[in-house]
Amino acid sequence: MAGRVTFTMIKPDAVRNGHIGNILKMIGDAGFKIRAMKYTRMTADQAGQFYEVHKERPFYGELVDFMSSGPIVAAILEKDNAVEAFRTLIGATNPAQAAEGTIRKAYATSIGENAVHGSDSDENALIEGDFHFSRLERF
Ligand code: ATP
Ligand code: MG
Numbered sequence: 001m002a003g004r005v006t007f008t009m010i011k012p013d014a015v016r017n018g019h020i021g022n023i024l025k026m027i028g029d030a031g032f033k034i035r036a037m038k039y040t041r042m043t044a045d046q047a048g049q050f051y052e053v054h055k056e057r058p059f060y061g062e063l064v065d066f067m068s069s070g071p072i073v074a075a076i077l078e079k080d081n082a083v084e085a086f087r088t089l090i091g092a093t094n095p096a097q098a099a100e101g102t103i104r105k106a107y108a109t110s111i112g113e114n115a116v117h118g119s120d121s122d123e124n125a126l127i128e129g130d131f132h133f134s135r136l137e138r139f
Contacts, residue, residue, distance in 0.1 A: 003122035005035065006082040007129045008090075012070035013113035020073055023116065026103055027077065030089050036076040036133045044068040050131060062112060074132040083125055086118045 010023050028034075042050065047067035054060050079085055091102025095114060098105040108114035119125035129138075 002081040002084065003125060004080060004082055005076055005078050005122075005129065006086045006125045007117075007119045007132070008075050008077055008086065009067075009117040010073040011113070011115055011117060012066060012072060013109060014107050014115040015071050015073065017107070017109075019107045019115065023103055023107060024073075026089065026106075027075075030079075030085070032077040032079045032082070032086065034075055035078050036074075036129070036138045038074050038132065038137070039071055040074055040132070041071045042068050050128070059112065066112060076129045076133060076138060083119055083122055087120070090116050090118045 008027070010020055014020070014023060044064055047064045048055070048060075051060065051063055051067065054063060057063075077086060089103060091098030091104040091108075093104075093114060094111040095104045095108035096111075098108065103116050104114050107116075119128050
């Protein structure tokens with residue numbers, strides 16, 4: 001059975017471009033409840049660890065530099081079938097292929113700087129939530 005939580009980050013590009021409020025509105029309007037949230041910045045080591053599954057990919061260095069380049073908003077979100085529902089809301093990795101009405105269509109600038117992260121499985125949603133939040137930071 002699909003889980004009820006997913007994990008997201010509003011990435012440094014969207015924070016720099018002033019889109020935090022609009023993105024949180026889209027998330028709330030889509031019916032997601034916020035279970036945990038923080039404004040924080042990952043070190044390069046932390047970003048490297050977070051995206052470790054991609055370490056053999058050619059864009060890994062660029063991804064780590066970008067994700068540690070400024071503050072992010074990290075959050076645990078809850079909704080039925082959360083992982084899939086949130087991936088639908090954010091749209092394709094490449095904004096050129098993102099559907100109308102998605103967060104990436106509205107706010108991503110490139111395949112690398114694509115405004116938001118969304119977990120790709122229930123298992124990774126739990127791992128990624130645990131990466132950023134302690135038990136006491138969840139409500
Ligand atoms: P995320 O995991 O951030 O939600 P995603 O699941 O849509 O994104 P992944 O394949 O997991 O996409 O890639 C992780 C991130 O790596 C992408 O969001 C993007 O920032 C970056 N990335 C992916 N492919 C490329 C590429 N070809 N060139 C540059 N950066 C890329
Ligand atoms: Mg991914």
